[in-house]
Amino acid sequence: MKKILFPTDFSESSANAYKYALQLANNTNAEVVALHVYEMPVIDYVNTPAYLLDVYNTVELASFENYKSHVPELKRLAAGFGLENVPVSSVLLEGDLVQTILEMVKEQHFDFIVMGTKGATGMKETFFGTSTASVMTDTDAIVLAVPDESTYKNIEKIVFTTRFREKDVPALKKLLTFADAFGAQVDCLYIKTQSSDLKEVVLADWRHVFRDYKLTFHIIDSEDIEGSILEFLDSHQIDLLALLNHKRGFFENLFKTSLTKKLAFHSKIPILAFH
Incomplete structure (x- = not known):
């Protein structure tokens, strides 16, 4: 059975991409692994050892509670899409998002990665925009990047x-x-x-x-x-733009462009990138 990795931060952008992941799994007889990654804060003030363990424990607990509360939402969304038959499992890991994705793909041999992206606003890149571009460039898996402003429709x-x-x-x-x-x-x-x-x-x-x-x-x-x-x-x-992985600059230009015309087109059309 094929495997699809679906990194999610439980945002609307991720929920939009989730339907693409489920539909792809349904059409290719694949399973979906929903991955949520959290990062520990960087602390460099004086007397860190006295507080570090408490801070880390608090972050881990909050991340777990957030993860636990959102997992049922994935099942609800699948049912709403009429795709509750697709096998879906969930994983919570600590670390850097991009590196965690790359390691999971290498170790568990995922065929596809489906990610939501918000692109960029002005000069400030958003979390999923930069992460998706990095994953596209560095992984061997096929990556489907889904803009948050796109509306799912059959890929024809x-x-x-x-x-x-x-x-x-x-x-x-x-x-x-x-x-x-x-x-x-x-x-x-x-x-x-x-x-x-x-x-x-x-x-x-x-x-x-x-x-x-x-x-x-x-x-x-x-x-x-x-x-x-x-x-x-x-x-x-x-409905879908497919391309071979080019230099990082090509993806960065798609995600970071400030030209209204290009951004309007890009915001609606998913990108399928082959390594």
Whole structure:
């Protein structure tokens, strides 16, 4: 059985992502592990030893009580979505969120990570925005990042951004398997700039390799790569943006951009990232 890791801070952003996790589990015969991570405070004032144990005990107790009170809410949400049949277990751990996620994926071999993200407000990054970007960059698992302003709907149209490189092929094949579980159409999108070196023979080879799949190729001439991708998402009413892991800067730009147009598009469309 496949395994899906669902990190949650029990916020509305996390609850929004939870439905995606449950639906993905339901469609791929997977189980969901809901992970809540808390961190101990950093204390550096004088006479710390006298108070440190009391402080840590208080934090641990408060974290456990918060966790215990929210676990039933996960069951209630699943029932409300009509997905109470999906196997879900819950885990509470102390530590750094990102490192805990990476260690769990490495040790327990999760296939997917589904996380909520709030992106950023002005110059201040939010907790899940930065954490999701870091997890996307550093894990081998497939990561589904769900913006808190998106509203769940059936995944019917997916865009995969590509440069038609050889290393894109395994990711696209995984995506097609993912899309098949939802009965979704996949559009392969390439933004052609003046410096692009795409050869017709390469495109023809890709068309041949994927001729039996439910796949459409789009080539757009533009110097604004990210802007063109986001405009394509809007004009084609795309439900999911899939991409191969790029440099950290690419994700940071998606999560931190202050441009109203880009933020408006990004705030509604989940991102599926392949390592």
